[in-house]
Amino acid sequence: MIEVRELTKRYGGALAVDRLSFEVGPGRVTGFLGPNGAGKTTTMRALLGLCAPASGAALVGGRPYAALRRPLRHVGALLDAGAVHGGRRALDHLGWLARSNGIGAARVPEVLEQAGLAGVARQRVGGFSLGMKQRLGIAAALLGDPGVLVFDEPVNGLDADGVRWIRGLMRELAAGGRTVLLSSHLMSEMELTADRLIVIGRGRLVADTSVRDLAERYRRGVLVRSPRAGDLARALAEAGAEVTAEPGGGLSVRGMEAPAIGDLAARHGIPLHEATPRGASLEEAYLRLIEDAAEHRAATGTGASR
Numbered sequence: 001m002i003e004v005r006e007l008t009k010r011y012g013g014a015l016a017v018d019r020l021s022f023e024v025g026p027g028r029v030t031g032f033l034g035p036n037g038a039g040k041t042t043t044m045r046a047l048l049g050l051c052a053p054a055s056g057a058a059l060v061g062g063r064p065y066a067a068l069r070r071p072l073r074h075v076g077a078l079l080d081a082g083a084v085h086g087g088r089r090a091l092d093h094l095g096w097l098a099r100s101n102g103i104g105a106a107r108v109p110e111v112l113e114q115a116g117l118a119g120v121a122r123q124r125v126g127g128f129s130l131g132m133k134q135r136l137g138i139a140a141a142l143l144g145d146p147g148v149l150v151f152d153e154p155v156n157g158l159d160a161d162g163v164r165w166i167r168g169l170m171r172e173l174a175a176g177g178r179t180v181l182l183s184s185h186l187m188s189e190m191e192l193t194a195d196r197l198i199v200i201g202r203g204r205l206v207a208d209t210s211v212r213d214l215a216e217r218y219r220r221g222v223l224v225r226s227p228r229a230g231d232l233a234r235a236l237a238e239a240g241a242e243v244t245a246e247p248g249g250g251l252s253v254r255g256m257e258a259p260a261i262g263d264l265a266a267r268h269g270i271p272l273h274e275a276t277p278r279g280a281s282l283e284e285a286y287l288r289l290i291e292d293a294a295e296h297r298a299a300t301g302t303g304a305s306r
């Protein structure tokens with residue numbers, strides 16, 4: 001369980017995170033999404049005790065990171081995969097981490113295998129590609145078999161195989177009852193991996209939603225075509241649907257699903273040539289959400305000072 005409560009972090013006069021609150025529960029992958037500079041990395045760093053918040057709290061299992069004894073057993077994280085001493089061999093790097101966290105040495109070959117690095121365990125990290133470093137960072141995160149995992153943009157630098165592997169791994173970890181928080185600025189990435197989304201913009205919470213609810217929120221109704229569009233529009237409006245004319249002679253219908261529209265047209269003897277549900281893509285929904293939040297801030301004058 002992750003709890004972020006009224007978290008605020010400033011860099012100089014600028015607010016990077018602004019009274020941000022959310023919770024991340026176990027058993028599913030939660031996506032942490034926001035445009036560049038929204039405050040995702042800062043929030044994750046606060047969660048891992050790597051920066052001190054101005055106020056508020058970021059807790060793992062009810063405690064701040066600094067209060068966790070042998071933290072790798074509670075929370076595993078991938079933040080900056082490049083931050084490994086290049087002269088060390090992968091095996092030694094993980095061995096050292098295991099020893100300093102009271103983790104049995106037997107875990108090292110296990111996580112190397114899990115991360116697909118068994119074959120390069122004795123190579124020096126300095127010669128690793130970015131993708132291999134990402135895998136090593138993930139192996140380190142898994143070392144203590146923690147209940148909470150935090151990954152900042154984990155697909156960066158991975159090839160197509162690596163990306164597929166990491167998506168599978170995230171889902172597997174969540175299915176095993178772990179709390180998995182995964183950041184990205186790409187909705188396309190979240191769409192394939194996350195069940196729930198925490199969306200932030202300019203350090204503030206924009207949405208805490210299931211992926212499905214987000215798509216639903218920005219649905220654009222049903223596109224309907226009929227050679228008797230006027231009659232159909234009247235019948236739909238009488239039945240309580242919201243109907244607007246579209247360029248090209250179609251009707252956009254909200255408040256009634258396609259099968260009900262078909263039934264209604266049949267009852268009135270009106271031919272129906274098309275009834276296409278038009279869901280906004282998740283990417284569109286996400287962009288609208290971010291835009292709406294920015295407009296709301298502009299309208300209410302609640303923009304974060306920078």
Ligand SMILES: Nc1ncnc2c1ncn2[C@@H]1O[C@H](COP(=O)(O)OP(=O)(O)OP(=O)(O)O)[C@@H](O)[C@H]1O
Binds near residue numbers: 184
């Ligand atoms: N060490 C720092 N010193 C000064 N400003 C910082 C520092 N770290 C982050 N910031 C600023 O805080 C804000 C939030 O940055 P953060 O890296 O948390 O965003 P992000 O959502 O992770 O972005 P990205 O998707 O680009 O990684 C940005 O305006 C950034 O410039």
